[in-house]
Amino acid sequence: MRDHEPDHPAAGERRLTTREAAELLGVKPETVYAYVSRGQLGSRRAPGSRGSTFDADEVRALARRNRRDGGTNPASAAGQELTVRTRLTLIENDRFSYRGVDAVELAARHTYEEVAEWLWTGELRPDAAFSAPESSVAAARRAVDALPEHAGPADRLRVAAIAAAVTDPLRFDLSEDAVLGTARILIPTLVAALPPVLRDGHDQDPIAHRLWTRLSGQEPDEPTLEALDTALGLLVDHDLAASTLAVRVAASARAHAYAAVSAGLGVIEGPLHGAAGGLAHRMLLEVLDLGSAGPVVAEELRAGRRIPGLGHRLYPGEDPRARALFALLEEVPRAAPALAAARDVQVTAARHTPLHANVDLALAVLTVSSGMASTAAETIFAVARTAGWIAHALEEYGERPLRMRPSGLYAGPRPPRPLPE
Template sequence: MTEQPTTTHDREPHDREPGRRPPQRLSTKEAAERLGVKPETLYAYVSRGLLSSHRLQGRRGSTFDAEEVDALAHRGRNVRPATGDEPPATPSAVSLRTGITLITDDHYYFRGVPAVELALTRGYEEAAHWLWTGEARHGVRFTAPEGALAAADRAVAALPAYSTLTDRLRVAAVAAAAADPLRFDLSPSTVTGAAGGLIATLVDALPLAGNRTRRPSGAIARRLWSRLAPQAADDPSISVLQTALVLLIDHDLAASTLAARVAASARAHPYAVVSAALGTVEGQLHGGASGLAHRMLSEVLQRGSAAPVVSDHLRAGRPVPGLGHRLYAGEDPRATALFGLLERVPRAEPVLAAARDVVAASARDVPAHANVDLALAVLSVATGMPAEAGETVFSVARTAGWIAHALEEYAESPLRMRPRGRYDGPMPPQPLP
């Protein structure tokens, strides 16, 4: 899932004060040259809200406010340079040293290893264990401790029937913590042991889908499938889910990962770290994007074309779900990998065609690129999973990444992420209310 998904917004120029000279407008080429970036990156700035653009009637392309372009160029010179051709960081951006994920030139790497290559050749548990320990071990399996799973089962069963899968994950994490007397032991071996058990507990505590009555064993991907899909798993579909879990393990300092590191900086135990991150996933700008893409693809299939669906989103001022990512100028590499695997799933063919129709319908004047949320939505719609399945896959997968960041943070000075507030309230002394 994308962290804060973006699409290109073309805004009308701001209303001007009477007598004020109209602002200078730059063409796409002029604005890109002034910033020293490619046109594709310029539109990525627009999608991030760093620039506004305006399309003149009767002309192709967009124009840009020269003052905004110059301000962005100045801001970019006064912050740490971005890697590759990424948008410059804003002065308030958080920068932390990490050796887990590198994102550059439309690719990303886990500890220097191409993430897509790792996802296509390793299972989720193996990738997680390697990310935590640096040790490659085949046949790794995560098992839920009996006490933790029993506590999680009771807590999840007490929730209202309409509770979301993310609600159940959050409650299961808290229950598992209460059942682990060693949770405050932050030594690496204890943390990684607890992490494997926690991931298994999160999955095993979810209700079974369809008419299943027995909990399956085996890899996390197959166990998670039984909680999301009403139909039996076939090998191509399991391969997509397995790969998605590895691809989503980490993606640099997304909002939930930053929350995890803040908790770890305060020396919260790993269960609390995951709980803090899961709370951030609940934010509508972080975890829910794949659900929106799921509903959009379902509507495209129902109406037979993406054009009216895309038009409805734009008319309502809503971004088209599943398109664009602030860290990639082209297609999200996670989406590319999953689309390739989805081509081998026969029942995904019409949904995959609908997703490509959405991209084509959204790319008339400005390039549109799919992100991982759209790929997850293809999987969930094609296999009869609920709309929230993508968010659940993201949360389970990212738990391994949150633990990896917690392990890094435990090795740093505690409470190092304590920002100073910049007070802008009334100056004292003020009268008592």
């Protein structure tokens, strides 16, 4: 069962009226509803009344943020980050959790499929497995096969998602059970639609095994497959990243799950998001080719570029996902050269700016040591994050429609102006 707020306040809980919330925030009542429309404040209809009520703790937290940011009016707070309530992922103190459970421990002890089920439902389903009907897979493969050879991972996955949607006449059913059914079909369809590099896997294989055959021509071993499966679990969700926000906007407009995932795939293709692992991959290959990170790091700094795979704005210290993956890759003998190259990059870059490795650098070690293409990290990221996007879409379907509708701050010439000649 998905978590929902109770329909009635718990015993002793007192919710605020619109007037009380406005007084606490120091704004007009209409501004309170502006906060609600921007996802910065949640509201609930009072039983037997047409008025809305508000959680007192949430209102106080928003008031503190407004005081800290130096403004109270959401319409005038240009640049203020959108906040969206979620019960999925919490990031704090260089750790992150899925529904309150340490995400690193969860991904280490459970398969990607089990982690996805936990994020979707709040229940652990041992031996969870995903399979897709042949009609969905066949349509997705035909669509992907029609793309030119140079098509990237996001291109292929987005086309596969659209093709799979067309085969599903019930895709507009946004009930929780229907969306979960879509998720369990869509993820294996996306993987099956990718051209195999090794022999084709079996439908009964775990997603990590099936994905390996699409990414590497090397025979897998258990430690490497474990690292790939753990990477998928660690990448399932990471708060409100740009692609996740796009998914929630689509879901807010009541786009079906296939379309919401397609929105996420469109954003992930940007060089500042999904492509980061590929940049780190190419950097490690260059370090291995030259035998030293010194000239590679120097060239990046000379060009004014960030060193790929280092630093993360949500983790002042070490990215826990990178730490977990590095520990697993240390058990893989063929990963030793790439691991050494990654450490060389860290040590060399630290002379300029002391930054910790992030998950992109750890993914690059996995993809380089497994003989994968530089685009493999983006594929791993996209397949993994599809589960998180579905979880966020499910949350958004339970909210008021079209709430993700900010207002533009017009900066053009003021009317009236004469018609152009």
